[in-house]
Amino acid sequence: xxxxxxxxxxxxxxxxxxxxxxxxxxxxxxxxxxxxxxxxxxxxxxxxxxxxxxxxxxxxxxxxxxxxxxxxxxxxxxxxxxxxxxxxxxxxxxxxxxxxxxxxx
Amino acid sequence: xxxxxxxxxxxxxxxxxxxxxxxxxxxxxxxxxxxxxxxxxxxxxxxxxxxxxxxxxxxxxxxxxxxxxxxxxxxxxxxxxxxxxxxxxxxxxxxxxxxxxxxxx
Numbered sequence: 001x002x003x004x005x006x007x008x009x010x011x012x013x014x015x016x017x018x019x020x021x022x023x024x025x026x027x028x029x030x031x032x033x034x035x036x037x038x039x040x041x042x043x044x045x046x047x048x049x050x051x052x053x054x055x056x057x058x059x060x061x062x063x064x065x066x067x068x069x070x071x072x073x074x075x076x077x078x079x080x081x082x083x084x085x086x087x088x089x090x091x092x093x094x095x096x097x098x099x100x101x102x103x104x105x
Numbered sequence: 106x107x108x109x110x111x112x113x114x115x116x117x118x119x120x121x122x123x124x125x126x127x128x129x130x131x132x133x134x135x136x137x138x139x140x141x142x143x144x145x146x147x148x149x150x151x152x153x154x155x156x157x158x159x160x161x162x163x164x165x166x167x168x169x170x171x172x173x174x175x176x177x178x179x180x181x182x183x184x185x186x187x188x189x190x191x192x193x194x195x196x197x198x199x200x201x202x203x204x205x206x207x208x209x210x
Binding site: 004005006007008010011014015018019021029030032033034036037038040041042045046047048049050051052053055057079080081082084086089090091093094095096 | 106107108111114115118119122126129130131133134135136137138139141142143145146147148149150151153154158180181182183184185187191192194195196
């Protein structure tokens with residue numbers, strides 16, 4: 001099971017198996033979950049999922065960048081970027097450890 | 106937005122579902138992502154973003170308070186990169202995207 005990429009299809013399949021709704025509805029629900037999260041972020045609202053992590057929008061100021069190929073200076077306009085901070089639980093899990101469910105987002 | 110607010114919003118949009126099932130959907134989606142990352146797999150959700158893991162080499166760190174050198178062993182960290190659609194959505198709402206001439210502030 002290593003080396004495979006998980007996509008919406010696998011998430012939908014997991015929901016189908018765990019919850020017992022139709023495959024079609026499971027897929028729609030996965031989409032809705034992502035859409036709700038994206039919608040909150042679009043409004044600048046952070047999304048904190050306990051034992052998973054926090055998504056937050058950060059405002060970046062204007063700065064001067066440089067085209068690395070040509071060396072020409074170009075202004076980088078103020079913009080918003082999305083940052084994800086993994087929870088302690090997630091950090092532990094990717095290192096093969098388990099953390100007592102200390103649910104800080 | 107917290108996990109429980111996400112559950113509430115998903116329930117609001119799907120009034121035919123039982124609360125128990127709505128909770129199971131949210132749990133399943135995030136657990137599935139965590140499980141994939143724990144196996145070193147990548148999770149790619151087009152338009153939303155991609156979760157992956159990155160290896161960090163062992164290094165000699167320092168306790169910032171005491172200045173004492175400590176060995177930090179090799180570890181794996183979770184990483185998220187926002188998808189193109191989501192990045193664009195973050196930057197259209199707030200207004201201040203492309204105004205080349207008006208050198209802001």
